[in-house]
Amino acid sequence: MAAAVKPPAEVIEILALNKAAIVDLLRGANGGFAIEDWRELFDERAGIAEFEGGLPREQAEVQAFCHCVEDWLDSNSVRSSAGCCAFCGRSQGQLREYSYGNSARASSEVLLHHECSRAWHQQREEKAMEALKLLLHTH
Template sequence: MSAVRALRAARDAGVRIGVDGDALTLEAEAAPPAAVLDLLTLHKPGVVALLRSGSDGWSGENWLALFDEHAARAEFDDTLPITSAENRAFACCVAEWLNRNPAGSPPGRCLGCGGSEHAHDALLPFGTEQTGHAWLHSRCWPAWRANRKDAAVAALAVFEIHETRTSP
């Protein structure tokens, strides 16, 4: 069992969990089952990490809620099979992570290679006005984009949000 599953088991048992420093705070109408307390103790560092907000302002709990919401909508509203629904939800989470963790660079320098603009190799802005631009040569964009997606996938994997592999 993981921190994500321990947190879900606690929530299913009616336990409200918070973080105070490095300690977990628990509130419940009735005493939680011993098995739930054991899971929370065993996975305490991971549960604390799930409940803390990251630099993007979201906690692991927020990411799990976003994933669950998109997966449920795709499965029930769009009638997709569960694997397809979860893969769509994963793609939505990757896009949201990229939006919440923008990469910008000063004009005149390629974020991919560090080089400057040349007459035959213009720097192009990638991004939005709200988050700023990453300036890149067109040849540098594919590798930079792949690295950004890899960073999103790794960040989401911490919360056990991942693409579901389907057999061919």
């Protein structure tokens, strides 16, 4: 981007501290997928598991939902604020880079305290499941 005047250092600092939230807002909800896309993906995965995998429909839908959770996590990546834990937000203590994502296109890294990592992963999965339950039941 170009600007006629260089922004004040305070503005740059605020933008840097809130980069992750700004990127999320610009990217839009649901990782760029429309509700219809999620429904189509779910139905396709369930159909494959049922007809090609020989699973009963109920089990096929459970498997399809699990695949959709993975896809949601990949398409709704998060970033740590500069030097802060992605879970608790604190900068104190030893932060480690954790890689996550199930595909090459979605592989990301986030900063976490070791003691925050399990809760962060659980919170992300719960958020994915909540979002998908709403998306897949809205038709």
